[in-house]
Amino acid sequence: MDRGQSIPEPLTRDPNTPRAPRPGVIAPVRAVLRLRRRVCLLRKRRLLLPGAGTASAGPDTEFRAPRTGSDQPQFFTFDGPVELSSRAPRKKRRRSRVVLYPETSRKYLPRAERQSRAQRCLLLLVAIVGFQVLNAIENLDDNALRYDLDGLEKALQRAVFGQPAAVGRIVALLRDYLATHVHSRPLLLALHGPSGVGKSHVGRLLARHFRAVLDDSALVLQYHVRHHCPEPRAPQACREELARHVGDVVARAEAEEKTPLLVLDEVEFMPPALLDELHSLVQPQRSHQFHNAIYVLLSSAGGGEITRFVLQNASRVLSAHPGGGRVARAGVAVAQALEELRAGLRAFLTREHPLWKAAAIVPFLLLDKWDVVSCFREEMAGEGFFPEQAQAEQLAAQLSYYHVAGREYAVTGCKQVVAKVNLL
Structure with missing residues (x-):
């Protein structure tokens, strides 16, 4: 054959012989396969962790790498696992005891019930009683003033x-x-x-x-x-x-x-x-x-x-x-x-x-003698006579008296005063 003449391909091909892929498709396919294997591996590890696989896990959690071992930090930090393990563990903050309330009561009153109606009624009753007491005192004063x-x-x-x-x-x-x-x-x-x-x-x-x-x-x-x-x-x-x-x-x-x-x-x-x-x-x-x-x-x-x-x-x-x-x-x-x-x-x-x-x-x-003299003067003034002290004493001397301890008490009091003054 001549050098310039090409050798013709055989007309038949062996079916067991794989067909060589095209060079432009091999790299993406290999990358997809590696990602698929990685995802499957992560799923298997997630299923092996305790408490994993609950229904509360969202779709985004399946691509989150699980933390196995105590070397994995529970919070984000820029320190490595070795530095975190060397640090002293944090002391847990002691929480105060929670006040327990009975099951039938409420820990707080609703806003509508914070001011009880009974309290309003009590205040109204106190105001009414105070007003009634004040009014009664004023009425008593008026009653006493009425009789002078x-x-x-x-x-x-x-x-x-x-x-x-x-x-x-x-x-x-x-x-x-x-x-x-x-x-x-x-x-x-x-x-x-x-x-x-x-x-x-x-x-x-x-x-x-x-x-x-x-x-x-x-x-x-x-x-x-x-x-x-x-x-x-x-x-x-x-x-x-x-x-x-x-x-x-x-x-x-x-x-x-x-x-x-x-x-x-x-x-x-x-x-x-x-x-x-x-x-x-x-x-x-x-x-x-x-x-x-x-x-x-x-x-x-x-x-x-x-x-x-x-x-x-x-x-x-x-x-x-x-x-x-x-x-x-x-x-x-x-x-x-x-x-x-x-x-x-x-x-x-x-x-x-x-x-x-x-x-x-x-x-x-x-009544003693001086009281009888006062009666004579009062009666004389009422009858239009001048209430002369000497004349009143002279009229009083005509009455009968009890003589006790240097005092004189009229036997008939001022009973005969009117009759004596009418004789003037």
Whole structure:
């Protein structure tokens, strides 16, 4: 053959002989195979690790190289495994104990329940009670001002001579009773003393004052036993009449929200039927309208006991005034003596009738000569005469007196003053 002529290829090829790949495809295929083997190897190692292969692992975790052995760090650092193993292990931070709460309770309240409704109701209740207390105090002050007890005390001290202890006790009892609106029983004042010491005069002054402050004369009842219930009249008829008068007064006072005054004079002449009716009127079992009332009983019962007490305790109870008058001592001896007198008088009156058990007893003491002189001057001024001191003493000298421990106590008090002045 010629050199330039090419040798022809055989027409047939052995099938067992592999076909040589093309040079441009071998390198990428080899790279893909190596990556596939690497992925399979990583999968096998991941499956062999404890706790691996859970469902929580995402698709990105399968390409993350597993950390086997203690030389692998649990956090990223630029140090190698040898340097990490040489370091001292970190101390674990001790956690504080967690406060355990019951399962049925909440660790915190919701925002809507942080301010309880019960707390708001409690604050509202406190405000209402405070307002009611303040309003009640103001009402009590208004009630005391309505009856003008200060003016009543000044009027009694100016017009009643020789009875400072009795006047003070009467005003104190009225203040205590009129300081409240609701009462469990009425106020029963029992003024006792011998004739002419000022009991009836105090009753007239009380009636005049209450008529003025209440602006209604129907709320003041003045009952004279010998005038309204004379001797021939039947006691049962007097009893029914007294009950009707008292019922009308207290009903009218209840409608007007006022406290009435009932003055009963000459109680020592009351028949037992009237005393029983009066005793039933002051009982707490009666209706509410009967509780809000003031009864003033004027009586000479026990006058003999008061006279004996004053004569026996003249030096202990009374002292002479430098100007010629008489004043009560402000010491403990006077208070003890008056308390003994009230206790003895109550025991004496209770034996007569049980009405006096519920009464506040106010004893009226004997009047000395200087008190009688003051009565004469007051009456002379009222009748239009000039109240001359010498003339008043001359008139007072005409009366009868008890002479005890250098003092003179009038037997009839100021009972005969009006008759003596009318003779002028």
